[in-house]
Amino acid sequence: MKSRILVFIQFLAIFLMILPLGGEVQNLYSGLVIIIAGIIIGLFALKAHTPGNFNIRPDIKENCTLVSHSIYKYIRHPMYASVLLSMLGVLVLYANIYVSVIYLLLLVNMLSKMFYEESLWHCKDSAYKEYAQNTYRLIPYIF
DSSP, rough: OOOHHHHHHHHHHHHHTTTTTTSOOHHHHHHHHHHHHHHHHHHHHHSOOOOOOOSSSSSSSSSOOOOOGGGTTBBBBHHHHHHHHHHHHHHHHHHHHHHHHHHHHHHHHHHHHHHHHHHHHHHHOOHHHHHTTTSSSTTTTTO
């Protein structure tokens, strides 16, 4: 149930952030470049998965395998990084308090989702501990 709530909040925040579409754009080119960078990271993450291994919820699927190659060699949560970066681009596009507050909610939610997923992986796969020690969560060489 917890994972469903986290995913619901994630999609609600994304929906609320893109509602201002058609509003006053502040930084068109910067925002679009950031959004595209986020999408590219997401595509690399999806490409690294075998069919049926990807899950939008932080729950660990029964027959899933730990992905530790491609972009996952550098960061453990490229899909979360993709969402956060893309939505940062939306924030840059609209640059207002409404979108800023919703982005903050999204950031807190995604971090909660990420830590919850990691706790599940630690219980499921002993190799995850070593993988976690050798990779960053979201941003290479920083976090």
